[in-house]
Amino acid sequence: MYIIVLSLSRYSNNMQQQQQQQQQPASRTHRDQTNRRLISIIGADVFDPNADRSLGTKKYRIPEHQRFPSWPLHYKVALVDTIFKDYPIGAIILSTHQDTGDHRQTYYDVEDGQTRMTVLQEFILDKYKWSGRLYSELSHDERAEFNSYSVRVDVVEPGIGMSDVEYRAHIADMYERLNSSKPLTDNDKFHNRQSTQVMQF
Numbered sequence: 001m002y003i004i005v006l007s008l009s010r011y012s013n014n015m016q017q018q019q020q021q022q023q024q025p026a027s028r029t030h031r032d033q034t035n036r037r038l039i040s041i042i043g044a045d046v047f048d049p050n051a052d053r054s055l056g057t058k059k060y061r062i063p064e065h066q067r068f069p070s071w072p073l074h075y076k077v078a079l080v081d082t083i084f085k086d087y088p089i090g091a092i093i094l095s096t097h098q099d100t101g102d103h104r105q106t107y108y109d110v111e112d113g114q115t116r117m118t119v120l121q122e123f124i125l126d127k128y129k130w131s132g133r134l135y136s137e138l139s140h141d142e143r144a145e146f147n148s149y150s151v152r153v154d155v156v157e158p159g160i161g162m163s164d165v166e167y168r169a170h171i172a173d174m175y176e177r178l179n180s181s182k183p184l185t186d187n188d189k190f191h192n193r194q195s196t197q198v199m200q201f
Contacts, residue, residue, distance in 0.1 A: 029162070029170050032155045033091075038083070039147035041092065042121040049118040056107070060094070060117070063109040065175060069118045073128060076119045080130040083149050084142075089116060091152040093178065095171050108155065111171065112178045 041047060046059040053064045071079075082089055092113035099105045110117060124146075126134040135143065156174065158167040 028159050029167065029174075030157045030159055032157070034153050034155065035150045036153050037147060038120065038149040038151050039124075041151065041153070042117050042124065044121065044125070047117060047121060049114065049121065058107070060108050060110060062114045063095075063111070065172075066110065066114050069115040071115060071119055076122065076128055077130055079116060079119055080123050080146075083120070083146055084130075086149070089151065091154050092117065093154045093174075094156065095174075096155060096157040109171075111156070111175055 041060055047061075048056070048058050049062055049069070051058065051061070053062055053066075056062070079089065090113070093111045094108035095111050097107055097109060099107060122128060123130065124135045126136050128134075135146070138146070156171070158164075158170075162170075
């Protein structure tokens with residue numbers, strides 16, 4: 001009789017614990033949506049797509065798990081044309097991080113949009129022409145129009161109480177979902193997950 005009562009009591013306690021765990025909200029990141037002038041995120045002073053990905057110092061950085069841009073010229077020209085037509089180019093998605101050391105500078109990893117940012121920076125650096133002209137050959141008004149184009153930017157930050165391990169796992173999961181329509185190679189998946197707990201063996 002006592003054994004049965006004890007077993008039922010333990011079963012009841014286990015069920016209550018499971019229900020409490022299910023009621024607790026899963027840890028989640030915080031996302032902030034803003035609009036920024038194009039030049040403020042692609043200028044050479046804040047973004048260097050050719051920097052060593054493990055040693056970046058700019059405000060906007062390309063993380064090691066990102067692919068390398070491989071757009072043909074006509075895609076690049078079409079993107080610039082999209083800017084001048086004031087069509088949307090899709091959101092740039094950033095994750096927030098802090099440098100280690102004394103200064104603890106905040107920087108942003110580009111989780112989605114690094115190819116667009118790179119291509120558009122190449123244009124302002126006169127790497128290719130649009131409508132038969134380099135960026136430096138555009139009129140003052142045309143350059144101002146290009147520079148002030150409004151880009152939607154989604155900034156992801158760690159949630160309250162979220163550990164660095166949890167945050168990196170969320171970022172890895174988000175990156176894979178963003179690229180679900182563009183199949184990732186095994187190498188892409190390895191680099192994406194290498195800083196997460198599952199790869200620390």
